[in-house]
Amino acid sequence: MADEGKHSYRDTLNLPETNFAMKANLVQREPQRRKQWAQEKIYAQIRAARAGAPLYILHDGPPYANGDIHMGHVINKVLKDFVVKYRTMAGFDAPYIPGWDCHGLPIESKVVTDLGPKAREMPKEQIRRECMKYAGKYVKIQARQFQDLGVFGAFDDPYLTFKPAYEAGILEVFAHLVGKGLVYKQLKPIHWCVGCETALAEAELEYKDVASPSIFVNFPATDETVQRLIELGLVPDERARQAVVSFMIWTTTPWTLAANLALAVHPYLDYTTVRYEKNGRTYVSVVATDRVQAVVQAGKLPAGQYVVGDKTVRGTELEGLRYQHPFVENNPTDKDAYVVILADYVTTEDGTGLVHTAPGHGLEDYLSGQKYGLAVYSPVQDDGTYDDTVPTWLRGRSVLDVEKDVNGWLQEHGWLFARGQIQHSYPHCWRSRDPVIFRATEQWFIGVDKELPDTGKTLRQMAMENVEQVRWIPAWGQKRIAGMLESRPDWCISRQRSWGLPIPVFTAPDGRTLLTKESVLAVSKHVAQHGSDSWFTHSPRQILGDGFALPEGFNLDELQKEENIFDVWFESGCSWYSVCARREHWPVPVDLYLEGSDQHRGWFQLSLLPALGAIGSAPFRSVLTHGFTVDEKGMKQSKSLGNYVSAQDEVTKYGADILRLWVASVNYQEDVRCTDELIGRTQDAYRKIRNTLRYLLSNINDFEPQQQAVPYEQMFAIDQWVMQELQKLIAEVTEAYDESVFHRVFSLLYNFCTVQMSSIYMDVLKDRMYCDAADSPSRRSGQTAMYHVLSALVRLLAPILVHTMEEAWEALIHKPEDCPSIHLAHMPQVNPTLAEAGQEAKWQKLMSLRDEALRVLEGLRRDKIIASNQEASITMQCTPEDAAALKEFGLSQFAALCIVSEAKLAEGAAQTTVTAGKSPHAKCQRCWNYWPSVGTDPEHPDICARCAAVVTP
């Protein structure tokens, strides 16, 4: 049969062979590989192998130990693993200690909710035990899920913020801050449930639409202020004498009026007056010009019964003016009060354009109060009743049911302009369902504007300076964090919860607090041994120790322990100390922090401040941030929106290497579009890369580099070209890795596989590889190049395709380095002598001539003159310049480059063109070339001379 003849030479060819399978089967094979790594203790091996090498520290930011990981975690952990694995292969000792944020409200809330009503009777220690169990459970789950992504690290000994050693570290940092006088106690308004008599966090609030009172109240101006208003032209002189001149405010919480200390106006809004008669009196009230109509409507003033002033002034003109409180006779605080202040949160959306300000009962009010040096006045007790500093008719009454009394009093005395109701969303306690109030309580703060004794600068100043020394990737991170540092208030570090590290404050019976560097260090020592639970189970004497030298006037046995815990941000903000400095003795600042861009406000800033306070330096040299996952339209992802991608599903569907390759392919600095389809498409790239490696592996199967490598000078020109392309690739990929531009790493490597390798080199090489004698110099030349390419590609890809490259490393018979795992190997280096210049233009010319030839051949194929290019003979009608290039390269080499059987040259054309036709020669049945030499060997009439020589023993 004819077919038999066609295939009779197949056995004489050097066809590719490898046990590196074409089908990856990642989902099945990856877990086996991980198991093997675990058994071989790969992370420990790497540590041992790099011991003594220069350190590169990427310090892990702790995710919250709650729930399964999501795609955001995948991006974060995989990027970190790229860095760590690359630095390791670049020769650094790059340990990775994963950590978890274990304390905090979300866990406590979940645990308390799961426990149900019995939680209320449980002692704190017991709730804390449950919380620890819960956190521990999710640490295990997430650790498993992170490792399933191929991440290496000290997962058998991670850092957990509830471990005694970690907690002790936090307290040591805190001790430094206390010692430098940065820590202080002050009243601050927080959400408070009067039913539960407890502080609530934002997450414990439920917002419900309710009807609230809405009242407009006049605050009478002082005589001096009236004078000033006359001078400003707001109030005509003659009117002032016979009218009540006042500032009109609007509020939905009449009970807070008792704590009013100021009125806020917007600096750039216009203010004017409304004059009207009510109950036989004439009023002139200052309101924002844009609110006049709304005010008139609220007061139901008939047209013609009121007069709007013709003069307006800016809010800045009103700053510092004074008024009398409508029902509090004397300023109950020891600071200034009853003054007009400026605030840019004043709007014209509702109210009068003047905002009633009670620093003890609102967050904005509080911040304004701080700015103007007002007291944080909160005359409300734990149970929601007024204390004795308010007028007698309010004392002891609950703030939740004084609305009628307040309104009535204001009405009676002529200060109530209008009253109504308003529907709005108001916070309620998640447990009691009661409306929540804002109430000032004592909290602990770290002052950012207090001068440090050692530097003479404030934390804010130091932060602003240090931020310029840090390398931010991308660079705008600096602007972002600087903006936040510029305007941030003092850091409130206390929380009224159970699941956290107690703030080590003792109080004496007379109310004085004991908080010194020494006392904190003593507690730290105790916590290091017994854990923070002991704060609840041990006495102050046991905690501080019998020998503790108390300051004057304190008695060990009379001390009480405060029951505030630290803001969890303070805990994680000390990880640079607890983990890097204290546990590992690494030099701080460390090399890199790498997190999502939300951490500019969070972990980066809140690590920077404690570090500056404690050691006077930032904890990091560089900070890299990534964006967030969004859906295909660029919108944020959430389970409720239904555009959520489950990380678990993706891993089990495609395998970790696909996810990792996907992470490498996108620009993480921006938002990352993430859909199952997008991740699925990465499989195409993976297959191309895998097949490229497989082809290279299968063609050097019989190659022994030590004995059979061909020196560069003796290599075929196209093989030299590949060697040069490889040097470029190594240089560019290395640079991209160094700069952490992983999507460039990806595109460089992927394009190299696709273009240089698959579409050009490996195709061109087939004739030589398959048909030349196995041990011929021509074949060995190609194998030498392929070997170098392969050994470089495998290592360059290893930080990304961690499983697949380990598999390829295994399949590589002669490794460039004798190590059992590719993750112990070193990155390929550029060979400077090969990276010679001057070849680029030559190859660009040759490749463009090749492109032209291929286009012409495509025409022949379309006309059914040829099928494969090997059937063709091309003629290059060349310009003298192109002809010279071709002659220098060699026409037979050019034919090989185009994979045609013959290339001829015709010189002297004005413009280079290509003509082609079917080869006139016979087809060699072995190499399929149409060469003149076919049939010249009588022993083998159906093959060419080259093939005849090869098959002849």
Next chain:
RNA sequence: GGGCUCGUAGCUCAGUUGGUUAGAGCGCACGCCUGAUAAGCGUGAGGUCGGUAGUCCGAAUCUACCCGGGCCCA
């Protein structure tokens, strides 16, 4: 509402200091090969650069405004 930030072919990315017909790979369409075969090769069609108005001899690249996203605040 504020701070920071993003918007180039269906997708993922390039596009130095503004300068000839805006590039690559993938995908897609069409075709070839069957000695990388649940592979491989070739050819080709796709963007006027989120929009508008400016500056300039000339703008994806500079300015202003607008639209639509994201993160963090309010």
